Amino acid sequence: MDDVDQPYDDDVSKQEKIETLEEQLEVLESQNEEMRDELLDANAENNKYKQKLERLTHENKKLKQSPLFVATVQELTEDGVVIKQHGNNQEALTEVTEEMREEIEPDDRVAVNNSLSIVKTLEDETDVRARVMQVDQSPDVSYQDIGGLDDQVSEVRETVEMPLKSPEMFDEVGIDPPSGVLLHGPPGTGKTMLAKAVANQTDATFIKMAGSELVHKFIGEGAKLVRDLFELARQHEPSVLFIDEIDAIAAKRTDSKTSGDAEVQRTMMQLLSEMDGFDERGEIRIIAATNRFDMLDRAILRPGRFDRLIEVPKPDETGREQIFKIHTRGMNLAETVDFKSLAAEATDASGAEIKAICTEAGMFAIRDDRTEVTEADFRDAWEKIQAEESDDEVSKTFA
Ligand SMILES: Nc1ncnc2c1ncn2[C@@H]1O[C@H](COP(=O)(O)OP(=O)(O)OP(=O)(O)O)[C@@H](O)[C@H]1O
Missing domain, CATH: 2.40.50.140 (Nucleic acid-binding proteins)
Incomplete structure (x- = not known):
């Protein structure tokens, strides 16, 4: 009987095992399904977060770019x-x-x-102001230090010095002096010197502001700096306000409508409104300078604004000779040095370049262990400066 029972029992237990395994498989399969669903959900969520991150990064970038x-x-x-x-x-x-x-x-x-x-x-406001505005109570340049610009000196004296020194003359005659004077010409020709000399002559404080420094990235900053600048000039009356590189804030309007351009426009409008609201016979004179006259917005040249234009060109031969003499006043020169022929040779040199020639000539003497500077030193110096300049041109072209 036992013999007959055995295979049956075996079959039953096998069958049971199979059933249990099948049940377990079913459970596992449903668990697997659940986990697959969860994974899909997680992936979807992950994608959503990725998109959100991308959007936020983009927004963050935009926030930083948009006008602040x-x-x-x-x-x-x-x-x-x-x-x-x-x-x-x-x-x-x-x-x-x-x-x-x-x-x-x-x-x-x-x-x-x-x-x-x-x-x-x-950056701290006082740091910005200190970088942007330079105040010089008594600049040490006089008219005698300026070579070759006699006509320009007289014009500046008439338009800037006279109103400061004898405002009553203008009152009596019944005319207003020019509001602002614009000096224009190539770099290094003495524009800053002219403004400093007039401040020195009139015992006025010289306040210099570089137009390029006035251009700020933040809304209202440039306009506020202009207001501060005029306020500073009022505090230091009599004063000569010198705005160098005015083309940086008063360039012709371009078609581009970027927020940067709009900010430059606002700065210029502030400058114009300060000038328009100015007491003509006041103790503040405004001089601006530019190397890029062609780029200027004509609005700043209207009457009551920069209505006196003075061209400051590169010096002619006589001017160059005078400038050589000015910058060698304190130098120990060999008797044979002939500035007339040096001036004839240094065609196209600006005042700043002539000054550089003089310093460099002194350096040649020092390198040669001499205390006297010869005419050959000046020639070598001019050659060296010209070579350096053409190197500069080449590197600019290939930059
Ligand atoms: N006419 C000049 N007479 C004597 N020195 C001059 C003359 N022009 C320039 N210089 C010398 O060159 C230096 C620079 O000149 P200055 O700063 O006045 O030129 P600028 O016309 O204002 O130049 P920029 O347009 O580059 O600002 C002066 O400090 C001076 O030493």
């Missing part, structure tokens, strides 16, 4: 950071990231975007 406003941090509170916007003086509470919060302190200047979020911290 300048504000000062007032207070760091638990609810956020209180800022005061420049220009409209409005206060606002804004949130910042943890990292940004650690970076900023009250009184810091920051750049904020359209929604007033702080995008970055900025």
Whole structure:
């Protein structure tokens, strides 16, 4: 009987095993299915986050590029950071990231975007002003230091010096002196010297501002610097305000409508409005200079603005001779040095280049262990300077 039972029992237990395995397989299969679903969900989620990250990175980039406003941090509170916007003086509470919060302190200047979020911290205002505006109480240049510009010197004296020294003359005659004088001509021809000399002659403070420094990336910054500049000039009356490279803020309008251009326009409008609202007979005279007269926006040349144009060209032969003499006043020269022939040879040299020739000639003497500078030293110096300049040209062409 036992013999008959055995195979049957075996079959039953096999069958049971198969069933259990099949059940387990089913469970595993459904688990597998569930996990596959979860994986798909996770992948979908991952893709969603990736897209969000891309969008945020793009937005972040855009936020940093779009025009930014300048504000000062007032207070760091638990609810956020209180800022005061420049220009409209409005206060606002804004949130910042943890990292940004650690970076900023009250009184810091920051750049904020359209929604007033702080995008970055900025250089200190006093640093910017110090870099942009140069104040010289008594410049040490006099008319005698300027060679070859007799006509220009007399024009500057008439238009800038006279109104400062004898404003009553203009009152009595009943005319207004020119508002602003524009010096234009190639680099290194003495434009800055002329402005300094007139300030020296009239005991006025010389305030210099480079137009290129006035151009700022932040909305309202350039205009504010212009306002500050005129304020500074008022505080230092009598003063000569010298705006170098005015073409940087007063170039002809281009077709491009980038926010940078708009900011330059705003800076120029501020300059024009400061000039328009100016008391003509005041104790502040404005001189601007440019090497790029052709690029200027004609709006700045209208009456009441830069309405006196003075061309400052490169010196002619007599001018060059005078400039050589000026820059060798303190030098120990050999008796044979003939500036007339040097001036004839150094055609096309600007005043700044003649000054460089004189210094370099002195260097040749020193290298040769001599204390006296000879005419040959000047010739060698001119050759060296010309060679350096043509090297510069070549590297600029291939840059
Ligand atoms: N006419 C000149 N007489 C004497 N020195 C001159 C003359 N022109 C230029 N120089 C010398 O060259 C230097 C630079 O000149 P200055 O800064 O006045 O030129 P600029 O016309 O204002 O130049 P830029 O347009 O490059 O600003 C002066 O400090 C001076 O030493």
